[in-house]
Amino acid sequence: MDIRVYNKIADEGLDILKNKGFTLNETNNPEGIILRSEELNDLEFNDNLVAIARAGAGVNNIPIQRAIENGIVVFNTPGANANAVNELVFTSMVMAIRHMRFANQWVHTLVGEDIPKQVEAGKKQFKGSEIKGKTIGVIGLGSIGHMVGNTAVKLGMHVLGYDPYIKEEAAYRLDPQIQRVTDVQTIYQEADFITIHVPYTQDNHHFIDKKAIDLMKKETILLNFSRAELIDVASVIAALDNKNLRYYLTDFPEEALMNRSDCLLFPHLGASTDEAEKISAQMAANQLSDFILTGNIRYSVNFPNVQMDMETACRLVIVNRNIPNMITLLVTELGEHQINIVHLTNKSRGDYAYTLIDFDEQDPQVLQELKEKIDANENILSARLIRK
Ligand SMILES: NC(=O)c1ccc[n+]([C@@H]2O[C@H](COP(=O)([O-])OP(=O)(O)OC[C@H]3O[C@@H](n4cnc5c(N)ncnc54)[C@H](O)[C@@H]3O)[C@@H](O)[C@H]2O)c1
Numbered sequence: 001m002d003i004r005v006y007n008k009i010a011d012e013g014l015d016i017l018k019n020k021g022f023t024l025n026e027t028n029n030p031e032g033i034i035l036r037s038e039e040l041n042d043l044e045f046n047d048n049l050v051a052i053a054r055a056g057a058g059v060n061n062i063p064i065q066r067a068i069e070n071g072i073v074v075f076n077t078p079g080a081n082a083n084a085v086n087e088l089v090f091t092s093m094v095m096a097i098r099h100m101r102f103a104n105q106w107v108h109t110l111v112g113e114d115i116p117k118q119v120e121a122g123k124k125q126f127k128g129s130e131i132k133g134k135t136i137g138v139i140g141l142g143s144i145g146h147m148v149g150n151t152a153v154k155l156g157m158h159v160l161g162y163d164p165y166i167k168e169e170a171a172y173r174l175d176p177q178i179q180r181v182t183d184v185q186t187i188y189q190e191a192d193f194i195t196i197h198v199p200y201t202q203d204n205h206h207f208i209d210k211k212a213i214d215l216m217k218k219e220t221i222l223l224n225f226s227r228a229e230l231i232d233v234a235s236v237i238a239a240l241d242n243k244n245l246r247y248y249l250t251d252f253p254e255e256a257l258m259n260r261s262d263c264l265l266f267p268h269l270g271a272s273t274d275e276a277e278k279i280s281a282q283m284a285a286n287q288l289s290d291f292i293l294t295g296n297i298r299y300s301v302n303f304p305n306v307q308m309d310m311e312t313a314c315r316l317v318i319v320n321r322n323i324p325n326m327i328t329l330l331v332t333e334l335g336e337h338q339i340n341i342v343h344l345t346n347k348s349r350g351d352y353a354y355t356l357i358d359f360d361e362q363d364p365q366v367l368q369e370l371k372e373k374i375d376a377n378e379n380i381l382s383a384r385l386i387r388k
């Protein structure tokens with residue numbers, strides 16, 4: 001069993017894979033892929049590939065729809081790097097309004113034995129302001145956004161939160177002082193800081209565009225630690241130029257933003273901490289290896305959670321279209337091969353469904369015939385046999 005590793009995945013995750021008997025990067029036909037931000041949208045899937053695990057949150061670098069059609073399960077690691085991003089968001093806000101970039105640069109220019117005196121004389125040029133008492137608008141209240149909102153409350157900010165798709169468990173985690181708004185325009189019109197924490201999809205390209213920026217208060221500070229494509233940078237630059245926006249703080253630099261005193265640019269550092277890299281790699285490795293070894297699914301972005309203890313000699317793992325009669329078809333096929341089903345579970349999500357069937361048949365010829373029969377059905381997107 002081989003896993004293709006892209007990007008710098010923490011050793012703690014790779015060790016999990018090795019300890020479970022996987023090899024890393026040894027073949028051109030791996031069963032699984034583990035990655036961070038590697039762009040895979042044009043990747044041609046190899047025959048053995050059954051799963052892709054993203055050690056991190058964003059999956060816009062993975063061709064999810066094409067993966068589904070090939071029966072490939074895609075995972076991410078919700079929440080694993082949320083605190084790292086949360087801390088960077090507030091660091092960047094304080095850096096901006098306390099002029100820390102320029103203050104630090106200035107101090108490094110000082111020479112002579114009277115530096116303390118020069119510091120006291122020169123510090124007035126860097127007088128800043130505080131975030132306490134200001135209003136922050138948080139767009140997206142998931143793993144990162146809810147933490148940002150809660151931290152902002154603790155720092156004495158007034159928090160407006162917007163997330164029409166928030167999951168119930170995320171809503172429970174929100175500090176009650178966060179004011180939920182049902183219209184994102186309220187955030188544009190009222191916030192001093194606006195930070196966006198939503199996944200990038202084709203539907204929300206330039207989520208924050210000229211129209212949105214035109215609604216913002218003069219001197220708003222805009223933060224983007226989610227994805228470059230969520231924000232129309234040309235409109236950001238125009239608003240910075242005419243002082244309608246005060247600062248743009250982002251993890252996604254591009255040429256047009258370079259060398260501006262009103263931008264703080266970071267090299268996509270949100271998740272780059274020892275802690276986040278370790279937890280993300282461990283979660284991704286566990287999800288990927290469990291799926292390959294048992295068929296169980298946790299935290300997939302394109303399939304439902306499915307967990308069933310494997311107590312039999314053999315398990316059939318099926319990805320199929322979510323249409324009538326699929327279970328009947330599978331059960332009939334097993335019956336025709338005189339196979340007695342011990343456990344069966346089936347869950348669907350949208351147009352696709354996932355089925356695990358446990359039984360004790362071990363005759364390789366019978367199993368091979370069964371798999372070929374099932375594979376031949378056009379509504380079965382993938383079929384796999386796992387032996388204990
Ligand atoms: N800079 C970094 O290094 C870094 C690190 C982690 C995540 N990210 C980015 O941040 C994104 C969010 O991460 P997360 O872990 O919080 O994800 P998440 O899935 O936990 O939360 C996303 C939230 O956005 C909400 N949402 C979706 N569409 C929305 C819309 N149109 N309007 C308002 N809310 C909407 C969802 O309901 C969900 O609550 C990731 O997809 C990734 O692109 C960047």
Ligand SMILES: O=C(O)[C@H](O)COP(=O)(O)O
Binds near residue numbers: 270271
């Ligand atoms: O979506 C994410 O998790 C972040 O953008 C982190 O990306 P990285 O793992 O490449 O640092």
